Amino acid sequence: MARGRFFWLWSGIWLVYLIEPLAQTWQDDDGAVRVLGVVVVGLFAAVFVAFFARLRRARLAGEPVPEPIGWAAVGALALLTVAITPAIGESALGMLTFVAVTALFSLPRRPALTIAGLLIAVPVAVPLAVPGWKIRYDLSFSIFLGCLVVWGVIQMLQRNAELAAAHEEIARLAVVDERNRFARDLHDLLGHSLTVVAVKAELAGRLVRLAPERAENEIGDVERLARQALRDVRAAVAGYVEVALAAELAGARAALDAAGIEADLPDDVDAVPAARRELFGWVVREGVTNVVRHSGAKRCRIRVTPSEIEVSDDGGGAGASSGRGLAGLGERVAAAGGSLAVSSVRGQGFTLRVRVP
Structure with missing residues (x-):
């Protein structure tokens, strides 16, 4: 109106x-x-x-x-x-x-x-x-003044249109970014949790007759992991996902033990700057998930320094060298200004290395 x-x-x-x-x-x-x-x-x-x-x-x-x-x-x-x-x-x-x-x-x-x-x-x-x-100089000036006013209005309309288009593009990119964040968090969280659940459920199935008490403990772990996965999904929806390096290392040890893979993990991560611990926690989660799911390894080693983390195994080199998980991890590393390197050679194992300057 x-x-x-x-x-x-x-x-x-x-x-x-x-x-x-x-x-x-x-x-x-x-x-x-x-x-x-x-x-x-x-x-x-x-x-x-x-x-x-x-x-x-x-x-x-x-x-x-x-x-x-x-x-x-x-x-x-x-x-x-x-x-x-x-x-x-x-x-x-x-x-x-x-x-x-x-x-x-x-x-x-x-x-x-x-x-x-x-x-x-x-x-x-x-x-x-x-x-x-x-x-009529006065009329020439009037025409000139009218043209000047119209030219200013046209420029203003164009700027407003460009500004509106820019706002729409920013909103679209924000939606895309949020969608990618949610997809990345959901994949990284559930991929790891469901992999461990599957491994522990399989182990519990083998132990039901051989060691019922241990099977019961594994089933309890499955229930705990399922509940934790549900909490993680809710956190991802709310946008408040927190990953701690120490907790991820503890979870990695449990997952590797359940899969029958020897774990060579650091006992102390205090030397890692606090600003990098969340990123390194994501690296542990993605790397160990790949080891458990794809490698067929007997031993997994995680090495951590203040500026670098490396996850490697002695498997057949069949660890996933591409896919949504590593792509999402690459986005996290790039956002932190770091670099990600993956080595997956058949017969020589799988190595995931992240370095942050």
Whole structure:
């Protein structure tokens, strides 16, 4: 509603320039000329308002006015100006403001500026060739001022459109980033937890008859891991996932033991800066998941320094060297300014190394 009122106010302001040619027409002694002049001026105003209505619809739709419509409007206004000139003389020059404004609003920049420049010069140049006409510097300045105002409005509209497009792009990227974060967290959390659950459930199944008490403990671990996985999923949804290096190392030891893989893990991680422990925890989670799931290894070694962490095994080199898990880990490492290297050679084991400067 407010935009509609502004539109009509904007159109009405420009119609002020038609007062002089309309008054000049009305004062003509010839009734036929008077009627013809009023009709032409009325038609001129109708074309101008119709063009602005089309311009408004295009702006609301976020589209430019089709160039053919712009040329048609400019041509029609110019022809009507020429048609009324014999009746009212130099007063018709005031109508050139409308032609210039329409050109700036609807045509490409170069032809629009060319037309505007020519029209600004007309009130000064044409009277030199027409006897009895006075040079109208004031009218040239009025056309120039009108063009300047319209040019400023056009630039403002373009900037607003660019700003709106930028806001939309930022919102879209934020949604994509959040979707990727959730997918990465969900994969990393559930991939590890479900792998350990599967290994422990399989172990419990083998121990049911051989060692019922140990099987019962493994089933208890499965229940605990399932509940922890549920908490992790809720944390991922809320965006508050926290991973601690020490806790991940303890979990890695349990997962490797359940899988029958010897674990060679560091006992102390105090030398690792606090800012890097979460990232290194993600590395342990992803690396050990790959070892348990893919390697067929007998031994897994994790080496940690203040700036580097390495997860390696002596398996067949079948650890996943690509996929969503390592891709997500790579995103985390890149965000921390670090580097990730993966070595997976058949028969020589699998190595995952992350270094943060």
